[in-house]
Amino acid sequence: MQVKLYASLRQAAGTKMMDVEVHAGTTIRNVLVEVTRRHPVLVKFVWKEQGELAEFVHVFVNGENIRHLFGLDTPLKAEDHVDIFPPLVGG
Amino acid sequence: MLYGYTGKILHVDLNKAKFTIEEPSEEFYKTYIGGSAMGTYYVFKNTPAGADPLGPENTLTIMLSASTGVSISGQSRMTATAKSPLSGLIGDSQVGGFFPAEMKFSGFDGIVFTGKSPKPVYLWIHDGEVELRDASHLWGKITGDVEKAVREELGDPKIEIAQIGPSGENLSRFAAIINMSNRANGRTGMGAVMGSKNLKAIAVRGHQKVKTADPAGITRLARLAPKRVQDIPDMKGLQDFGTASVLNYQNTSGGLPTCNYTSGTFEQAEDISGETMAETILQHNDTCYACVVRCKRVVETEYKGNHVDPSYGGPEYETLSTFGSYCGIGDLHAVSLANQICDQYGLDTIACGATIAFAMDCFEHGYLTTKDTGGIDLRFGDADAMLAILDKITKREGLGDLLANGSAYAAEKIGHGAQDLVVAVKNNEIPAHMPQVKRSLALIYAVNPFGADHQSHEHDPAYTPDTASYNLERMAEIGLTHPMSDRVLDREKVKMALTTEWDYCYIDSAQLCQFVYGPAWQVYGPKEQAELMKATTGWDWTVADILKSGERRLNMLRAFNAREGVGRERDTLPKRIYDEPLKGGASDGVAVTRQEVEEALDMYYEMCGWDVATGKPTRAKLEELGLGWMA
Numbered sequence: 001m002q003v004k005l006y007a008s009l010r011q012a013a014g015t016k017m018m019d020v021e022v023h024a025g026t027t028i029r030n031v032l033v034e035v036t037r038r039h040p041v042l043v044k045f046v047w048k049e050q051g052e053l054a055e056f057v058h059v060f061v062n063g064e065n066i067r068h069l070f071g072l073d074t075p076l077k078a079e080d081h082v083d084i085f086p087p088l089v090g091g
Numbered sequence: 092m093l094y095g096y097t098g099k100i101l102h103v104d105l106n107k108a109k110f111t112i113e114e115p116s117e118e119f120y121k122t123y124i125g126g127s128a129m130g131t132y133y134v135f136k137n138t139p140a141g142a143d144p145l146g147p148e149n150t151l152t153i154m155l156s157a158s159t160g161v162s163i164s165g166q167s168r169m170t171a172t173a174k175s176p177l178s179g180l181i182g183d184s185q186v187g188g189f190f191p192a193e194m195k196f197s198g199f200d201g202i203v204f205t206g207k208s209p210k211p212v213y214l215w216i217h218d219g220e221v222e223l224r225d226a227s228h229l230w231g232k233i234t235g236d237v238e239k240a241v242r243e244e245l246g247d248p249k250i251e252i253a254q255i256g257p258s259g260e261n262l263s264r265f266a267a268i269i270n271m272s273n274r275a276n277g278r279t280g281m282g283a284v285m286g287s288k289n290l291k292a293i294a295v296r297g298h299q300k301v302k303t304a305d306p307a308g309i310t311r312l313a314r315l316a317p318k319r320v321q322d323i324p325d326m327k328g329l330q331d332f333g334t335a336s337v338l339n340y341q342n343t344s345g346g347l348p349t350c351n352y353t354s355g356t357f358e359q360a361e362d363i364s365g366e367t368m369a370e371t372i373l374q375h376n377d378t379c380y381a382c383v384v385r386c387k388r389v390v391e392t393e394y395k396g397n398h399v400d401p402s403y404g405g406p407e408y409e410t411l412s413t414f415g416s417y418c419g420i421g422d423l424h425a426v427s428l429a430n431q432i433c434d435q436y437g438l439d440t441i442a443c444g445a446t447i448a449f450a451m452d453c454f455e456h457g458y459l460t461t462k463d464t465g466g467i468d469l470r471f472g473d474a475d476a477m478l479a480i481l482d483k484i485t486k487r488e489g490l491g492d493l494l495a496n497g498s499a500y501a502a503e504k505i506g507h508g509a510q511d512l513v514v515a516v517k518n519n520e521i522p523a524h525m526p527q528v529k530r531s532l533a534l535i536y537a538v539n540p541f542g543a544d545h546q547s548h549e550h551d552p553a554y555t556p557d558t559a560s561y562n563l564e565r566m567a568e569i570g571l572t573h574p575m576s577d578r579v580l581d582r583e584k585v586k587m588a589l590t591t592e593w594d595y596c597y598i599d600s601a602q603l604c605q606f607v608y609g610p611a612w613q614v615y616g617p618k619e620q621a622e623l624m625k626a627t628t629g630w631d632w633t634v635a636d637i638l639k640s641g642e643r644r645l646n647m648l649r650a651f652n653a654r655e656g657v658g659r660e661r662d663t664l665p666k667r668i669y670d671e672p673l674k675g676g677a678s679d680g681v682a683v684t685r686q687e688v689e690e691a692l693d694m695y696y697e698m699c700g701w702d703v704a705t706g707k708p709t710r711a712k713l714e715e716l717g718l719g720w721m722a
Contacts, residue, residue, distance in 0.1 A: 006339050007328050010366060055559045056324045060343050063356075063677025067557045068576075083343045087324040087559060089612055090337030090365075090408035 003035055003082045005042075013039040022078045028061060029072040031082060045086060058085040093117050094304040095157030095627040096125075101199045101221060103214060105288050106147070106206030108223050121630060122717055125156025125200060127183050128600040128644040130172030131651060133203045134181070135721060140654045144176035144280075145262055145287040147207035153194070153253070153293065154202075156602035157627045160195035160301040160380070163313040164614060165607025167192040167380035169253075170599060171281040175541060176264045177442070177497055178517040180661075181651040182279035183541045185599055186253075190270035190295065192380035193251040197297030204288060213254075213292040215245065218299065226291035231257055233435040234272040235402055241294050254292035255282045256437025261487045262286050263495040265442035265520075269434060273387075273404030274379075277439035279519065279541050304629030312623055316383050316607075316614050323561070325612040326384065330376065333388045334408035335365030342416075345678025346528035348521075349416045350471050351445075351452040352514040352667055355525050356676025359421025363411045367423060374401050379604070384614070386606055394424040394474075399431050406430040406440075409545075412523035413444025418451055419471030426474075429481055436485040442497055443484065445520035447477055449498035449512055450490070458507040465489045514665050517542035524550060526664065527673055527681045530580040531588040534691045537662045538706070540648035546605055549591035551577030551584070553611035565609075565616035568634055569594060580687050585694040593641035594620075600644045643716045646708050649701070650721040659706030662692055 001022040036043045059066045060083040066074045102111040123129040130152035142148035151173040158166040169191040175182025198219035211226040259266035259282035266282030267275040320326045328336040341347040342360035349357040377387035388405030414429040433440045453459040454469040467479045483491025493501045499518040502509040514521045519542025526533035529551040536543040554574045594610045607614045617634045624632045672682040696703045700712040710722040
């Protein structure tokens with residue numbers, strides 16, 4: 001499953017996308033743990049200390065913000081795509 | 092003592108080449124504060140109802156405010172106001188750069204132009220001295236060439252120039268006023284008004300210092316900015332990627348207008364994104380006077396042998412969208428070239444790109460043919476076709492002559508159902524923030540007095556239950572404490588839209604930058620806006636004063652339109668937004684309903700204290716705001 005990073009997350013990690021293995025029962029939490037394991041520099045962007053999602057990050061599964069789905073327990077399939085953004089504005 | 096301001100408004104009678112310097116009272120400054128509100132004051136006073144926007148009875152104002160030229164981020168801004176040739180209603184447009192600060196240093200808080208010069212002229216202001224100079228040798232020249240010529244003629248490379256390009260001269264209804272050759276008073280056709288007066292440019296240079304009431308207070312506020320720009324993620328993104336930073340996000344969430352607003356998702360979004368710009372054609376950032384954010388882009392590239400010069404800056408998010416996704420074009424080099432052409436000829440990139448997208452849609456529907464386009468196969472996705480028709484617009488040639496008036500005017504002439512393809516409110520093309528995805532835009536686009544505008548209030552993502560706490564703390568400063576989903580348009584959302592609209596109205600009169608000052612993610616929140624006004628002028632202002640000042644500006648704009656006989660009947664969205672659900676991506680199937688907008692209008696007018704049936708400010712409300720003279 002493809003995970004894409006944007007803006008300062010892309011800069012920090014030095015990559016714009018990665019492939020992550022997804023099996024039955026994989027949730028977005030598992031995927032984010034893997035992403036930050038591969039790129040520890042992203043930990044401060046993605047996680048609060050208690051293992052909750054940082055308030056500055058937006059995580060989308062197939063274009064839907066996970067906060068409108070099941071949060072970190074949102075289940076994933078191999079054909080899904082995940083996009084991770086920091087807060088962004090523009091006029 | 093009057094602090095912050097110069098205390099002088101310059102009146103220029105272009106008929107007679109005559110100058111008058113007005114020195115308003117402090118009470119006048121406290122009531123209208125500058126920028127949009129002060130500009131509207133003079134336009135209302137000087138221009139009768141029913142006047143031709145491109146006739147000599149129209150008034151054009153250029154207004155600064157108290158903090159313009161002060162050493163703090165985000166204060167070098169000015170507003171151009173006049174009756175708009177696009178809408179026939181109030182026209183209003185802001186810009187940044189170095190011109191506003193230099194104009195303050197040259198000795199004036201504002202300029203009011205009336206009449207029409209018998210021949211092309213430019214205004215030269217230097218340290219309080221004013222002169223109208225012959226501009227016949229500049230007429231027809233593009234902005235970059237005029238900047239060089241005027242600086243050489245006047246013998247000073249530091250002169251700042253606000254000017255119209257050839258499109259303002261040939262009265263394109265969406266012509267802009269350009270300064271630095273890359274900053275635009277873009278919207279509502281203020282460049283056409285300037286052109287109708289045979290006024291080519293305003294050149295300014297000065298050394299007058301801005302006296303503030305509490306210089307230490309200003310310094311304290313100013314020193315907060317550098318760290319906050321690094322610590323507030325939204326601001327860091329602006330610095331690193333410019334306004335283009337939001338393009339991929341908009342696309343992922345189904346909110347990037349594509350193919351004339353038929354979809355919110357564009358397959359080639361990544362190719363025209365801020366990230367791709369930073370990796371390929373970006374040369375460096377640029378900024379405005381004294382601002383540490385540095386959100387402006389400077390690019391260099393070429394498209395099929397046409398060089399894109401860094402002196403014309405680089406495309407903002409709106410431009411990347413209107414010449415990119417709106418037209419189905421994923422070529423960053425072509426879009427950058429289009430941006431340059433708009434800067435050279437003085438065109439609003441939002442209106443221009445959106446009008447070309449409308450024309451493409453007409454062609455795809457068969458309402459226009461190659462006979463109409465002069466042989467151009469004007470289809471979505473064709474960058475060469477986009478640039479070819481843009482060339483015709485700049486020259487007012489063939490179909491370009493029609494399109495230079497904007498999509499609404501063009502649709503009337505094209506017929507065949509072309510009106511159903513217009514995506515505009517009050518003839519102002521809708522910007523690249525979609526009301527289907529951010530619901531409060533459905534209301535604000537409808538009610539904004541000068542047409543659809545995305546910089547008139549805070550957008551929905553700043554007020555959801557999941558919004559970052561620092562955003563919500565700022566919103567609480569203006570009484571907003573019940574955040575909700577961005578796809579809802581209920582009473583609380585209407586309250587959010589109106590209250591933040593008042594704050595943005597204040598910002599556009601205090602002449603502050605909305606990327607630095609605002610009610611949510613910006614560097615400085617509402618309390619600090621009041622602190623800045625107090626430190627500059629000595630007036631003991633609070634957040635309540637900020638919002639009252641903003642409410643006054645909104646009512647002034649609305650009263651101008653009421654005098655033109657216009658109210659609720661033009662507070663409506665185009666058919667496409669209601670009747671054509673978006674196709675594909677995260678916003679597939681989403682549309683705005685007429686019912687929710689009508690219900691929101693009722694609530695909005697009621698909260699404004701206006702007549703709900705007509706949408707017009709009541710006499711009682713105007714008198715409450717000291718505006719009884721506008722009733």
